[in-house]
Amino acid sequence: xxxxxxxxxxxxxxxxxxxxxxYYPIIAVLGILANVISIVILSRGKCGLSKCVSRYLVAMAxxxxxxxxxxxxxxxxxxxxxxxxxLFITQVCSxxxxxxxxxxxxxxxxxxxxxxDRYLMICCHKLxxxxxxxxxxxxxxxxxxxxxxxxxxxxxxxxxPSLSVHNAAWGCNVKQECFIEPTWISFNxxxxxxxxLLPMFLISLLNALTVGHILMASKVRKNLRGSKxxxxxxxxxxxxxxxxxILLFAISGNFIMLWMTYFIYFLxxxxxxxxxxxxxxxxxxxxxxxSYMLLLLSCCTxxxxxxxxxxxxxxxxxxxxxYLRRIMSKCVNEGI
Numbered sequence: 597x598x599x600x601x602x603x604x605x606x607x608x609x610x611x612x613x614x615x616x617x618x619y620y621p622i623i624a625v626l627g628i629l630a631n632v633i634s635i636v637i638l639s640r641g642k643c644g645l646s647k648c649v650s651r652y653l654v655a656m657a658x659x660x661x662x663x664x665x666x667x668x669x670x671x672x673x674x675x676x677x678x679x680x681x682x683l684f685i686t687q688v689c690s691x692x693x694x695x696x697x698x699x700x701x702x703x704x705x706x707x708x709x710x711x712x713d714r715y716l717m718i719c720c721h722k723l724x725x726x727x728x729x730x731x732x733x734x735x736x737x738x739x740x741x742x743x744x745x746x747x748x749x750x751x752x753x754x755x756x757p758s759l760s761v762h763n764a765a766w767g768c769n770v771k772q773e774c775f776i777e778p779t780w781i782s783f784n785x786x787x788x789x790x791x792x793l794l795p796m797f798l799i800s801l802l803n804a805l806t807v808g809h810i811l812m813a814s815k816v817r818k819n820l821r822g823s824k825x826x827x828x829x830x831x832x833x834x835x836x837x838x839x840x841x842i843l844l845f846a847i848s849g850n851f852i853m854l855w856m857t858y859f860i861y862f863l864x865x866x867x868x869x870x871x872x873x874x875x876x877x878x879x880x881x882x883x884x885x886x887s888y889m890l891l892l893l894s895c896c897t898x899x900x901x902x903x904x905x906x907x908x909x910x911x912x913x914x915x916x917x918x919y920l921r922r923i924m925s926k927c928v929n930e931g932i
Contacts, residue, residue: 611877612877612881612882612885612886613876615889616676616885616889617676617677620668620676623664623668623892623896624665624668624673627660627661627668627892627895627896628661628665628669630898630900631657631660631664631895631899632661633899633913634899634902635654635657636916637913637916638650638654638902638909639654640912642908642912643902643906643908643912644906646728646730647729647733648713648728648729648730648732648733649710649714649843651730652709652710652713652733652737653710653898653902655706655737656706656707656710657898657899659703659706660894660895660898661895662699662702663700663703663892663895664892664895666695666699667696667892667895668892668895670683670692671692671693671696684766684767684768686755686756686765686766686768687765689755689767690752690753690754690755690768691752693751693752693755693768694749694751695748697751697787698747701744701747701748701790701791702740702741703895704791704792704851705790705791705795706740707795707847707848707851708798708799709736709737709740710844710847711798711799711802711803711847711848712802713732713733714841715805715806716728718809718810719805719806747790748787750783754770754771754774754780755770756768756769792859793859795851796851796852799852803844803845803848803849810841839905839906842905843902846904847898847901850894850897850898850901851894854893855894857883857886857891858888858890861883864883865880
């Protein structure tokens with residue numbers, strides 16, 4: 597957007613801009629705090645989760661933290677409030693936009709990796725001892741992150757300056773050939789298929805297979821209950837499985853729900869071939885910006901999911917809050 601919004605009274609701005617100027621600072625604060633808290637708590641390993649699950653969740657929180665900083669704080673908020681910073685030098689802006697795509701892809705594919713790991717754990721008894729380990733999780737994370745960074749390098753070359761300021765290239769406009777050249781059109785489709793089309797399909801498929809396996813296992817267990825008494829060990833195993841399933845479905849369901857608007861809007865643009873906006877009140881622009889607002893909300897919702905589904909995580913969070921309160925009280929008392 598080329599308008600310097602801070603030069604105008606807030607009440608005169610278009611409604612979508614007003615919403616973004618309020619929404620993104622809130623998301624940035626919540627996203628950074630929530631993910632830092634999640635990383636600290638999960639890294640302590642006292643939430644009753646396996647080391648494999650903890651490794652994935654810490655990596656996902658770190659990726660969401662990067663999304664909150666790089667995309668929400670340094671791009672969205674900077675664009676709305678500080679449109680003349682060095683981040684809008686074309687070379688810096690192009691690198692920043694490519695990095696935005698990379699960290700978003702990493703967040704998406706780590707969610708898929710976690711879903712696949714839980715599928716193996718619940719449904720594939722012969723494979724879980726081999727693949728559902730902390731070492732395998734570390735290898736998957738170490739492979740996914742650099743590969744997705746490499747995959748998004750072409751985005752650096754997709755932008756051109758919008759103007760020249762003191763002989764310096766300024767701003768980032770998408771090049772015209774990105775909409776007409778077959779190579780760029782193919783790259784854009786591959787990018788959208790990698791994030792979010794393919795992950796959404798695979799997550800939905802894996803969840804469906806997991807549900808089918810659970811229903812079948814429950815039916816077998818009911819038959820066994822009719823013929824013999826169940827042991828406490830089996831009950832404990834089913835309870836752990838239930839908690840794992842709740843966490844899995846909450847995280848993957850949250851991902852699909854928040855990305856769905858973006859997915860639908862992308863399909864609409866491909867069908868109508870409308871890639872430009874006529875004004876800041878254009879319904880297409882409002883739909884586009886709304887889809888990104890929902891998409892970026894995912895960077896701060898996982899902590900709420902952990903707190904809602906994991907009692908030990910809530911306990912660790914309460915203990916941390918009490919510790920901070922004691923420190924603050926001590927500092928205030930000493931200051932007085």
